[in-house]
Amino acid sequence: MSNSIDALARANVRALTPYMSARRLGGNGDVWLNANEYPLAVPFELSQQTLNRYPECQPKQVIERYAAYAGVSPEQVLVSRGADEGIELLIRAFCEPGKDAVLFCPPTYGMYSVSAETFGVEYRTVSAREEWQLNLPAIADQLDGVKLVYICSPNNPTGNLLNPEDIRQLLEMTRGKALVVADEAYIDFCPEASLAGWLKDYPHLVVLRTLSKAFALAGLRCGFTLANQDVIALLLKVIAPYPLATPVADVAGQALSDEGLRIMRDHVRVLVATRENLIEQLRNCDGVEAVFPSNANYVLARFTHASTVFKALWDRGIILRDQSKQPGLTNCLRISIGTREECDRVINALKTLSASDAPEQA
Structure with missing residues (x-):
């Protein structure tokens, strides 16, 4: 049955490689720094009780x-x-x-x-x-x-x-x-x-x-x-x-709202300060070949052995995003900016990677 269903699909969809979002890639970490999300939830309360009606197309x-x-x-x-x-x-x-x-x-x-x-x-x-x-x-x-x-x-x-x-x-x-x-x-x-x-x-x-x-x-x-x-x-x-x-x-x-925008801008100021601190610390880590300036809520860094670092941190519950398959980004990992404590965990993990985590030299 599955083969006949596949045959009904459009050829371009059968050949399509879907976008692998952070959630689709999975993982079992407790420090999620792979999806460029803000690290803390912002509380909102629903005020509209009109779910029996369709919403406006353009509110x-x-x-x-x-x-x-x-x-x-x-x-x-x-x-x-x-x-x-x-x-x-x-x-x-x-x-x-x-x-x-x-x-x-x-x-x-x-x-x-x-x-x-x-x-x-x-x-x-x-x-x-x-x-x-x-x-x-x-x-x-x-x-x-x-x-x-x-x-x-x-x-x-x-x-x-x-x-x-x-x-x-x-x-x-x-x-x-x-x-x-x-x-x-x-x-x-x-x-x-x-x-x-x-x-x-x-x-x-x-x-x-x-x-x-x-x-x-x-x-x-x-x-x-x-x-x-x-x-x-x-x-x-x-x-x-x-x-x-x-x-x-x-x-x-x-x-x-005015209050919502104020909260957002406060969060941005904190996150930018955390980003700059992370960049400074990454540049002092062994095995980090380059840390690129960022105007966003993530940092791209090139490692000597990115796949090893990625897996080692994954095993420690720190989930990053491997960008090595992108053109020109060999051995590059993208690190979303989390809380200061989460970013410190990244740095501490990088500094404590044991010699066994590094590949043997031929």
Whole structure:
């Protein structure tokens, strides 16, 4: 029976390698530093008792509060089930399967390729150049037939910001040809670098945001697409009838209140201080070859023997994210910023790895 069911599936889905999220990879640790989550829960109480009714497609309070926070108009905001849904909505609205393509620049977020494959849309890659910046000449050579260019800043998993002048050049070369989609999932850790203020100058710019990171609401699955009204109108044609459950909209509205924003910014200040402390300590650990600057809530580090370190910490209940299979990231591990105590456990574990944990030299 299973073979006959498989035969009914679309060929591209049968061949698809799914995105391996942190939860899908599993583990039995008590220090979870592999999913770029905020380490502590933020308490919210549900206030809406209307679960017998369908929710608004685009909850007015959530839209208005996020627009005010992002510095755009409510007509430029679409709310969805995480920024991941925004990635997919753009492909559904703008890309013809078998005809159009999307482009992105690895090493970067894995859902761009998975979403494109899911919808039978070609994806093209242009590897980042030194310091993980855009390779503009190579992108220009690949733009024919491309409808969406995904860029990620701060980039996941490297943590770097893209050069704003390079982004402007990219926007100029794609004008009238393709949308540039700036994934700003981590922008709340460096809000001064946001491109949201550029929407007035670039009708083909789209910005993706989320409450999963700095707002400590990964379990809520609430994201935002910021774009000019023509783009939003098209996305509203293909979005699900009720993308946000009533409790999700309820909590999101609270998180975007004045008090919610104050709490988020306080948490960001603490986390950034913890991140810088972790970077300093990692640079003093044996077996750490490089620790890269970060503008997000994680740190990328290159180890002499990353697989050994990954397993040794895994066995100690400290779960990190191995990025070694990403282009240019051999022997790199990504470490989410947890509490100060959790980050100290990482450092202590690295310092106490026994000689037996290191591979024998030939």
